[in-house]
Amino acid sequence: MKKTAFVLLVLSLMLTMTATSIAAKPVLKVGTEATFVPFETVDEKTNEVIGFDVDLMKAIGDIIGYEIQFYNMGWDGLIPSLLNGNIDVIAAGMTITEDRAKVVNFSDPYFESVLTIVVRKDNNTIKGFEDLENKTIAVQLNTTGDFVAEEIAGARIARYNTAPEALQNVAMNAAHASIIDLPVAETYLAKNPNAPLKHLGAIAMNEFFGLALRKQDTDLLKQINAALAQIRADGTYQQIMDKWF
Amino acid sequence: MDFDWQVAWNSVPFLLQGAWLTIQLTTIAVFFGIILGTITALLRLTKSPFKYLAIAYTDFMRGTPLLVQIFIIYYGFPPLIQRPIPAYIAAVIALSLNSGAYVAEIIRSGIQSIEIGQTEAALSLGLTYRQTMRHIILPQAFKRVIPPLGNEFIALLKDSSLVSVIALEELVRKAQIVIGRNFRPFETYFVVAIMFLIMTVSISQLVSYLERRLKVGE
């Protein structure tokens, strides 16, 4: 009796192992920094990374035949991790910039982001970047908002690890304003209806988010660009948009 | 990975600004930490009700992460006092309070390591408890705690990088900013490591110098 049970167990184990090895697709390791709602965030219940970028990558993975695994890390670790091979793709709401494009390849833009300025509700003097001269600007470290703020004359930049911390500092009067992606500001204000903050709508020139890959991975880049085009054409992209915005 | 010396060299001036802030914050915090720690250690050795305040303080500071303490002070107090605390001030307060708790334990064990005969000799001469502490026990205890205080100084120097969460650009944060622009973490952190090493070795040297100077009369 015992013996048959053991044999059955071994058999079933072997079966499941073959099943998984047949079904196993190659893995694509995707790095992100999950504090950028709604593009990526950590689900409080499951502890998994969720968001627009996650769904987008999964849709791409389905098309190009990869299993997508997300790795949540610090923003600053993303590009170095990509370059040294710890991850294969960055999907982190990363703006396509000239500087970055020197070290990585970007996919076709998959999202058009717009920067905004967030100020306290009672502030009526700040209307654009030109009003931020000599002011304290809260930003998220090494984001486009940070880089834009650096161009503003006399601005004092307070760099925080996450976007909510930057906005919190505007709310508590420790900074005059924050330069931040519009969708992030909208989500923050939706989740914190009592925050004494408002955003000034689309302010900056258009910014485009791209997926970042290693320079040498040109085949993968082509596949991903093709998949992106397909998703846009077949309506999947719109579904994901509707889900997160 | 190829190491680019030029990249490393270029990051030096910017990183030095951060190192200077690191030195400032740590030195100020150690200064206040020693004052606070001494007072706390003395309170802990009395029988007054303040003793329990001192115990609560050291337990809290040693039992919670410095990062959390920095957050509590920077984000927790402004709603109470109706105005923001400058990050620099919040950092000095958090680091000093934190360091004070560790220094208190160091000084307390330093005081307890002084032979009871010293206290007895002083009391038998008619010195008060306070005079005994001030003229006899503390001067000897301070000598003995210089090495562990040096270790605390070094630990705080390294821990002070946590103040970057409130946007203070100390050495590590400066490095992160550089890396966000040059995408060369290895070179940049290499320079950071050298700078920390110079600072910590200097502290060790200072400690052994003080030890040698105070050796007379031991």
Add this chain to the structure above:
Amino acid sequence: MPIIQVKDLHKKFKSLEVLKGISTEIHRGEVVVVIGPSGSGKSTFLRCLNFLETPTSGQIFFNGEEIIPNKNLNVIRQEMGMVFQRFNLFPHMKVIDNVTLAPMKVRGLAEAEAIERAYTLLDKVGLRDKADSYPEQLSGGQQQRVAIARALAMQPQVMLFDEPTSALDPEMIGDVLDVMKELAKEGMTMVVVTHEMGFAREVGDRVFFLDQGLLLEENTPAQLFTNPQHPRTKEFLSKVL
């Protein structure tokens, strides 16, 4: 009036009763030598006199005034110098500073006056030339003589000695005993715990024999050493003489 009066002194360390009811008087100018077996409570008795140990019960009077810790203890301690077995000099201070500290901080003496007094006392104990040394640079006998000078600098009315020569090499004991004899000759009131029976005989006015926390016998040295009354005293003396 006795300079020190002890009434029914008891001392317990937790459950261990070390002093079991001692009553006695010590008079001005007297040299009292306390002897007894190890662990009999000699040190504890001496330390209760200036409250380095707080008595469990009983009273100590100094010049007729009862010693009460938060009331007059500090002032009375200034009048009772103490010399310890292990010297207990302050290692972080030079000899001169060891001797001037208490007169300046406690008695409020001006520095010049304190230094002058210190040199007089260092002369007396034969150590003027060591004034600028640190204690660790002195031999045990020299350290103990400095400790005596340090206590004397407060110009106390009584000197308490707890086995002042026990930690010394034999060749240094003589120097310390000489200083103590000199003090006795000058009329200092002294309570001396010691195993030096020669000193007790030569200098003591009275000898206390302590055994198991009781003051079994007190008498002049001549009487006590030649004609002990208590069998325990006899037994003890037969071992040490």
